[in-house]
Amino acid sequence: MRVIVDAYGGDNAPLEVVKGAVDARAEYGFDIVLTGNEEEIRRIAEEHKLSLSGIEIVHTTDVISMNDIPKTILREHKDCSMAVGLRLLAEGGADAFVSAGSTGALLMGATFIVKRIKGVSRPALAAIIPSDKGPFMLLDSGANLDCRPEMLFQFARMGSLYMSLVMKNGEPATVGLLNVGTEEHKGSDLQHETYALLKESDMPFVGNVEARDVPAGAADVIVADGFSGNVLLKTLEGTVGMLLGYIKQIFYTNLCTKIAALFIKPHLSGLKQKLSTEEHGGAPLLGVAKPVIKAHGNAKARAIKNAIRVAAEFSRVGVIEKITDSVKGE
Amino acid sequence: MRVIVDAYGGDNAPLEVVKGAVDARAEYGFDIVLTGNEEEIRRIAEEHKLSLSGIEIVHTTDVISMNDIPKTILREHKDCSMAVGLRLLAEGGADAFVSAGSTGALLMGATFIVKRIKGVSRPALAAIIPSDKGPFMLLDSGANLDCRPEMLFQFARMGSLYMSLVMKNGEPATVGLLNVGTEEHKGSDLQHETYALLKESDMPFVGNVEARDVPAGAADVIVADGFSGNVLLKTLEGTVGMLLGYIKQIFYTNLCTKIAALFIKPHLSGLKQKLSTEEHGGAPLLGVAKPVIKAHGNAKARAIKNAIRVAAEFSRVGVIEKITDSVKGE
Numbered sequence: 181m182r183v184i185v186d187a188y189g190g191d192n193a194p195l196e197v198v199k200g201a202v203d204a205r206a207e208y209g210f211d212i213v214l215t216g217n218e219e220e221i222r223r224i225a226e227e228h229k230l231s232l233s234g235i236e237i238v239h240t241t242d243v244i245s246m247n248d249i250p251k252t253i254l255r256e257h258k259d260c261s262m263a264v265g266l267r268l269l270a271e272g273g274a275d276a277f278v279s280a281g282s283t284g285a286l287l288m289g290a291t292f293i294v295k296r297i298k299g300v301s302r303p304a305l306a307a308i309i310p311s312d313k314g315p316f317m318l319l320d321s322g323a324n325l326d327c328r329p330e331m332l333f334q335f336a337r338m339g340s341l342y343m344s345l346v347m348k349n350g351e352p353a354t355v356g357l358l359n360v361g362t363e364e365h366k367g368s369d370l371q372h373e374t375y376a377l378l379k380e381s382d383m384p385f386v387g388n389v390e391a392r393d394v395p396a397g398a399a400d401v402i403v404a405d406g407f408s409g410n411v412l413l414k415t416l417e418g419t420v421g422m423l424l425g426y427i428k429q430i431f432y433t434n435l436c437t438k439i440a441a442l443f444i445k446p447h448l449s450g451l452k453q454k455l456s457t458e459e460h461g462g463a464p465l466l467g468v469a470k471p472v473i474k475a476h477g478n479a480k481a482r483a484i485k486n487a488i489r490v491a492a493e494f495s496r497v498g499v500i501e502k503i504t505d506s507v508k509g510e
Numbered sequence: 511m512r513v514i515v516d517a518y519g520g521d522n523a524p525l526e527v528v529k530g531a532v533d534a535r536a537e538y539g540f541d542i543v544l545t546g547n548e549e550e551i552r553r554i555a556e557e558h559k560l561s562l563s564g565i566e567i568v569h570t571t572d573v574i575s576m577n578d579i580p581k582t583i584l585r586e587h588k589d590c591s592m593a594v595g596l597r598l599l600a601e602g603g604a605d606a607f608v609s610a611g612s613t614g615a616l617l618m619g620a621t622f623i624v625k626r627i628k629g630v631s632r633p634a635l636a637a638i639i640p641s642d643k644g645p646f647m648l649l650d651s652g653a654n655l656d657c658r659p660e661m662l663f664q665f666a667r668m669g670s671l672y673m674s675l676v677m678k679n680g681e682p683a684t685v686g687l688l689n690v691g692t693e694e695h696k697g698s699d700l701q702h703e704t705y706a707l708l709k710e711s712d713m714p715f716v717g718n719v720e721a722r723d724v725p726a727g728a729a730d731v732i733v734a735d736g737f738s739g740n741v742l743l744k745t746l747e748g749t750v751g752m753l754l755g756y757i758k759q760i761f762y763t764n765l766c767t768k769i770a771a772l773f774i775k776p777h778l779s780g781l782k783q784k785l786s787t788e789e790h791g792g793a794p795l796l797g798v799a800k801p802v803i804k805a806h807g808n809a810k811a812r813a814i815k816n817a818i819r820v821a822a823e824f825s826r827v828g829v830i831e832k833i834t835d836s837v838k839g840e
Binding site for chain 2: 312322325326358360367368390391392393394395396404406407408410411412413414415416417418419420421422423424426427430431433436437439440441442443444447448451454
């Protein structure tokens with residue numbers, strides 16, 4: 181198993197990315213390819229006593245930032261660490277690719293350098309969200325703001341295959357359609373037509389799902405247009421942040437609450453970890469011809485290591501082949 | 511001040527609605543008109559020792575339920591408690607109307623019985639959401655799933671006037687546009703065109719707002735199409751419910767956490783109240799020619815009482831007149 185990692189993607193690059201790659205090498209034994217400034221990476225590794233054995237470095241000095249317009253990855257920044265990694269993946273130089281860099285650039289680069297699976301109309305950004313019933317997938321979560329019913333149907337197919345193979349040991353993954361109510365007639369044309377397609381399909385479709393029921397894990401795969409998917413994902417993040425902030429304030433109210441907090445806090449850390457996306461490593465880009473994982477922009481070593489593990493799993497279980505077959509049959 | 515209340519709307523009707531109306535009468539001295547089954551209301555009042563003095567009852571036996579198709583309020587259910595109340599409002603029999611019944615039926619009834627303000631293309635359902643920075647308004651929150659830029663612009667205008675007059679003592683109310691990123695170029699055509707309209711207007715426009723920043727109160731008014739507004743509102747509700755559930759679980763972990771919980775719980779109740787929509791009484795229907803407030807379906811007496819107070823305030827400060835003038839000028 182050989183995984184390429186964009187060493188210069190994300191807020192904590194390159195140090196945390198290099199650490200995560202070194203940890204993944206040690207824990208899983210994968211061959212790792214880092215793209216980025218070789219001299220700097222070697223210096224950082226030496227400074228932090230990180231062993232680069234089993235890790236190859238493909239040297240490049242350019243970096244695409246969050247402020248760069250995504251399409252510049254194809255021209256002005258075609259030799260940035262992300263583009264170089266994607267090209268290497270496209271050429272068959274590895275099994276999977278991980279980046280914590282700009283989502284827009286990664287989508288653009290993956291679509292035009294690695295290319296889409298034949299028959300897939302648009303790749304989707306598939307967020308993996310933790311819940312009490314286990315992680316579930318929300319797609320699209322921001323790549324495709326305007327969607328047609330056929331696109332949502334394809335998202336459902338791809339998401340269902342991914343969740344079944346990567347997250348559920350081949351058990352079927354249920355699909356729900358994000359909507360403003362659970363009744364079949366709810367929503368707009370997009371929802372009506374997608375509902376009809378999903379109902380006719382062989383996927384385990386649980387029907388319309390209200391946003392209220394999504395955080396608790398209403399289905400393994402929640403299908404939405406990228407605008408409302410993005411709104412859902414970010415509202416969830418913002419609400420969790422706000423509430424944990426309020427609870428911290430409560431702890432500081434007086435001496436009694438401060439003492440009480442000592443007994444509650446360890447469990448609250450457990451809760452924070454439960455709700456953290458770190459464990460699941462990042463969001464797969466579904467519909468791209470090779471496994472690409474978008475790690476969170478603020479990913480630290482642990483999240484990068486997990487993203488590498490998930491990217492390898494993505495490749496190992498053959499999701500792309502299954503998507504290719506399923507799209508062909510439609 | 512005379513407020514009509516649909517005594518048979520909502521999950522806890524008629525008892526809680528009647529209680530709320532009686533409390534509002536006692537606390538604010540408004541004249542109250544209850545629509546619904548007079549015999550039953552009088553019996554309930556007697557059973558629970560509620561004084562109906564100052565409260566008029568307009569007798570009707572039909573009720574429109576959550577399962578009825580909204581448009582039946584105009585024909586099959588034209589004599590339900592909600593329709594009778596709306597007709598009385600339209601005819602000038604009172605200053606404002608409150609119902610905790612079916613949102614769809616209320617929108618349909620308000621639009622066709624009370625009618626729209628001249629020049630308003632579509633009334634919006636404007637949720638009032640508590641935050642650390644005070645309550646803010648999210649509109650549309652589910653009435654208009656497909657929106658045009660001019661509609662969102664009108665929502666902004668109406669919401670801004672309402673928040674300024676009813677919630678901020680005439681201070682200007684800021685407006686933000688729900689989007690997938692804060693940069694001006696983010697979003698789809700709907701957001702681009704609405705952004706341009708808002709930027710050119712005299713409203714205090716804070717630009718695009720990400721869903722992540724909405725729960726903490728990023729602006730006094732958040733403008734969105736009804737689909738994504740509904741997704742935001744319900745994700746917020748679902749996430750708060752899920753997290754408070756987790757925290758309850760933590761309290762029950764062991765003896766230490768149970769004791770600690772005794773000190774934390776009173777503050778947590780305060781937090782729950784802070785996040786509760788009860789205090790703000792319900793969602794105004796903006797764009798309708800008279801003040802109509804949709805109380806939450808599960809509203810109890812306290813929420814109904816507050817909804818009546820807000821409905822009266824809605825009438826007293828002359829929001830409808832201001833909206834009428836502002837729409838005329840466009």
